[in-house]
Amino acid sequence: MLPQESQVSCGVVPKVSREGMRLLVLRWNGQWIGGDRFARDYAAGIASFNAEVVQAVTRFHSPDQSVPRELEAYAAVWAAALVAFEAADFREQDRETLLGGLLGELRSYWNLTEPIEPQWEATVLKRAASYFELRDPCSPLTTASRFVGLYLGSIGLRHSRLSAALAQHLCATFGYRILRDIYRLAAASRLRTAVISLVERPKAR
Numbered sequence: 001m002l003p004q005e006s007q008v009s010c011g012v013v014p015k016v017s018r019e020g021m022r023l024l025v026l027r028w029n030g031q032w033i034g035g036d037r038f039a040r041d042y043a044a045g046i047a048s049f050n051a052e053v054v055q056a057v058t059r060f061h062s063p064d065q066s067v068p069r070e071l072e073a074y075a076a077v078w079a080a081a082l083v084a085f086e087a088a089d090f091r092e093q094d095r096e097t098l099l100g101g102l103l104g105e106l107r108s109y110w111n112l113t114e115p116i117e118p119q120w121e122a123t124v125l126k127r128a129a130s131y132f133e134l135r136d137p138c139s140p141l142t143t144a145s146r147f148v149g150l151y152l153g154s155i156g157l158r159h160s161r162l163s164a165a166l167a168q169h170l171c172a173t174f175g176y177r178i179l180r181d182i183y184r185l186a187a188a189s190r191l192r193t194a195v196i197s198l199v200e201r202p203k204a205r
Helices: 004-009 018-023 035-060 069-088 092-113 120-132 140-154 161-204
Strands: 025-028 031-034
Touching: 018 031, 018 035, 018 092, 025 035, 025 161, 031 035, 035 069, 035 092, 035 161, 069 092, 069 120, 069 140, 069 161, 092 120, 120 140, 140 161
Parallel strands: none
Antiparallel strands: 025 031
16 A cells, blocks of 8 residues: 555645644744745745756757646656655654645646646646656665656657656756655654654653
8 A cells, every 4th residue: 555645646635724734833944934834835846846857858859749748747746756755754644734735835836837627637646646656665766767767758758869868867856856855854854753742742741
């Protein structure tokens, strides 16, 4: 059975209230902030990374509108975020809340470039689940390589000298992103867990 966050990628998104997001406090970028601000900041980073991936593909190959490149990029990048959250070892409730809020913020970015269709988001999340299943829990770099292989195959770019150069670039980009986010999210998770333990300790006495 896949971890809880993979259920989000498959379209089962936990309902998260704005108040619930604000009350979830964690250390991020050197500050204690609410979950709502974290979701906005992290979503902006995901959107920027997504644009970087699409631009890299466009530099190597001319755009082909018949191939859903942006949709596949959204799916691969969202799956990379899920991998980082899984490795960060947040408490299940916190992870569900943060991913639910994050996905809510991402919708606004996705709708900037794609028409709003009922099944579009579900397709992105379903594709993300396919990427997520390829993860190697012991090796973020192997995960990155598998994601890139599926991504390039899905958009019809494979078996060429240019594609090999693009794959090498994207593997490095995805690998760095996943490793960096694991490190940052794990630090936030540890601090939040420590603070919650201190708060709850007097109650247990």
